[in-house]
Amino acid sequence: IFLNHHFSEQDFASRIWTHLESHKILMVMCSIPCICWMVADTLLYIMQSGTQESLPRTCTELYAHFCSMKAEVGEPRGREPVKMEQLHGTNRKLLANLGRMAFYGLLKHKYTFNEQDLKAYGIDLLLTQSSFGAGVLIRVESGIHTTYRLTHLTVQEFLAATFYHVSSKRAIFDLFSESTMTWPKIGFQNHFRSALQHSQQAEDGHLDVFVRFLTGLLSPTALKPLSGLLTLGKDDGNQKVWAVGFLQGLLASAGAVVSLRSVNLAYCLQELQHTEQLRSIEEDLRDGSLA
Incomplete structure (x- = not known):
């Protein structure tokens, strides 16, 4: 019903619905009205872009395209190359700073930010009104003060993941502490292990979606839309292969009884198009073997 009302052209609504039916995780996300709007607009944007981009199949791919769309929508076409590069540079800096604020806000269960918070993380208040800034950040005016929040908690979790992904490849200290007075932690794999460990130790599961993103x-398909927004080095795919093995090892060590932690590990693997474990867990859940 939403798709038919949201789009004037029924062909687009039909194609989007067909795609959602083929990808269960995206269909489930659409049960939340705000995310349904994000999914529908992002898929429509890709369809209308005239490129040969394949439609996103995972949550990470979808949010990557969403951020890319917000960075491009409203920006004049045909700009001079120098000015376009300046625009990309501005968006890269804004994403990096928003991601850092999103990550440390997530750790503190903080989802609303004031102007002082934005300034502390190097976010230019004027840029919050840019196409990208206004696309991911909502400004809330009151009679006393102005506050900001990301358009949805999952957007905060995704931006936090982009910050951690980029930072973990060069950070020499534990990223889960804003202080540099921590034990050295070098290399992406050590930081990835740390993120999974913190996620599994969090009783309320508030880092689960973050580690999925x-x-x-680690999927090149998910990173491609962000190529103009993230500072990315060369990746030969070894980290993705390693992560799959690492996650599968954690699942194997969990034993035969399915737990909520195992479910999230399976969802992490699904983000890399490894769905066998999730199907197995769904069968176990139907048999009532959730711990």
């Missing part, structure tokens, strides 16, 4: 960003 973090895992999904």
